[in-house]
Amino acid sequence: MGRLSPSPADRASIAERLLAWYERRHRALPWRESRNPYRIWISEVMLQQTRVETVRPYYERFVRELPTVEALARAPLDRVLKLWEGLGYYARARHLHRAAQIVVERHGGRVPAERKELLELPGIGPYTAGAIASIAYGRDEPVLDGNVRRVLCRLAYITSDPRVPQTERRLEALACGLLPPGRAGDFNQALMELGSTVCTPRRPRCSVCPVAGLCEAQRRGDPEALPIGSPKRTRPHHEVAVGLIWKDGELLLAKRPSKGLLGGLWELPGGKRRPSEALPECVRREVREELGIEVEVDEELTVVRHGYSHLSVTIHAFRCRWRAGAPQALGCQEWVWAKPRELSRYAFPRATQKILAVALDRHEERQEKDEQDELQQEE
Numbered sequence: 001m002g003r004l005s006p007s008p009a010d011r012a013s014i015a016e017r018l019l020a021w022y023e024r025r026h027r028a029l030p031w032r033e034s035r036n037p038y039r040i041w042i043s044e045v046m047l048q049q050t051r052v053e054t055v056r057p058y059y060e061r062f063v064r065e066l067p068t069v070e071a072l073a074r075a076p077l078d079r080v081l082k083l084w085e086g087l088g089y090y091a092r093a094r095h096l097h098r099a100a101q102i103v104v105e106r107h108g109g110r111v112p113a114e115r116k117e118l119l120e121l122p123g124i125g126p127y128t129a130g131a132i133a134s135i136a137y138g139r140d141e142p143v144l145d146g147n148v149r150r151v152l153c154r155l156a157y158i159t160s161d162p163r164v165p166q167t168e169r170r171l172e173a174l175a176c177g178l179l180p181p182g183r184a185g186d187f188n189q190a191l192m193e194l195g196s197t198v199c200t201p202r203r204p205r206c207s208v209c210p211v212a213g214l215c216e217a218q219r220r221g222d223p224e225a226l227p228i229g230s231p232k233r234t235r236p237h238h239e240v241a242v243g244l245i246w247k248d249g250e251l252l253l254a255k256r257p258s259k260g261l262l263g264g265l266w267e268l269p270g271g272k273r274r275p276s277e278a279l280p281e282c283v284r285r286e287v288r289e290e291l292g293i294e295v296e297v298d299e300e301l302t303v304v305r306h307g308y309s310h311l312s313v314t315i316h317a318f319r320c321r322w323r324a325g326a327p328q329a330l331g332c333q334e335w336v337w338a339k340p341r342e343l344s345r346y347a348f349p350r351a352t353q354k355i356l357a358v359a360l361d362r363h364e365e366r367q368e369k370d371e372q373d374e375l376q377q378e379e
């Protein structure tokens with residue numbers, strides 16, 4: 001492992017420069033307006049795997065509608081998922097909701113300050129625990145996220161993969177060693193801010209970096225080569241077929257099981273195509289297995305491609321007509337017939353939202369055409 005440790009004097013200098021830079025240059029973000037532990041917790045969970053600009057409107061709406069831990073704990077999960085709709089990684093919302101209930105039950109509604117207690121809450125790992133403890137409570141706790149790992153690897157010229165436990169421990173020790181006592185909250189935010197705005201994965205802007213003179217990777221002239229990463233794995237791809245099942249002007253929706261990918265969200269019934277299975281047959285089979293009803297499959301309405309962190313899908317959406325049977329929740333949590341105007345009540349994955357937008361347009365066109373046909377017949 002190629003690595004160099006900054007000397008104690010350099011460590012102090014790195015901390016000092018970063019804090020001064022952060023004081024002058026940090027972006028004004030809504031979650032930085034207070035040290036409210038609940039708000040910091042919400043923002044840190046939303047920011048996992050998600051860009052700041054995407055999070056901003058979600059965060060503002062979430063804390064406006066659910067301003068306290070108690071409000072979040074009391075809210076139905078469906079409402080929390082609706083507020084999260086489109087942000088992705090929905091397990092974060094489910095864990096946040098459950099964790100808020102535990103905070104109310106065990107801690108009287110006060111978000112814990114201790115790392116150990118924070119780590120006992122669902123959805124809180126070492127990074128989020130360190131962020132809440134340091135930013136909200138001023139504890140001397142380090143944080144390691146992707147941005148911080150990159151900055152530290154470059155500063156100390158760490159040339160082994162940060163995902164290897166040995167390297168992770170080395171990075172933790174380095175992050176702890178750099179922390180200026182009593183200023184951990186600002187220092188951690190400064191490191192994260194530096195990673196997301198200056199020490200970026202590609203083309204780091206060393207010429208404007210406050211710690212440039214103290215950075216080994218910059219001194220050696222190859223910061224972009226770090227951190228070392230494993231080659232990207234190819235994501236499996238699935239063909240999926242879903243049905244837009246209409247009956248008396250209402251659309252059939254199914255709620256996904258509460259755990260797993262997109263757990264607790266509403267979607268159109270359907271699923272993965274089996275090898276060599278025709279798409280319409282896939283819809284009929286999946287709908288039968290999921291809801292116990294028979295449908296007639298009409299035209300293919302639209303095709304949507306979507307990528308998740310670990311797989312990608314092509315979803316073929318078919319217009320269907322209900323033929324027989326009363327829906328039962330066989331492979332879903334629950335089901336509902338919903339009028340088009342009621343759809344905004346439900347939380348849908350982004351891919352389903354895209355399909356529904358097309359389906360509703362077509363539905364309106366069809367209705368208009370039916371009305372015109374009726375008028376013509378009357379004339």
Ligand code: SF4
Binds near residue numbers: 204
């Ligand atoms: Fe990153 Fe360059 Fe700053 Fe080093 S000098 S921390 S490589 S931006």
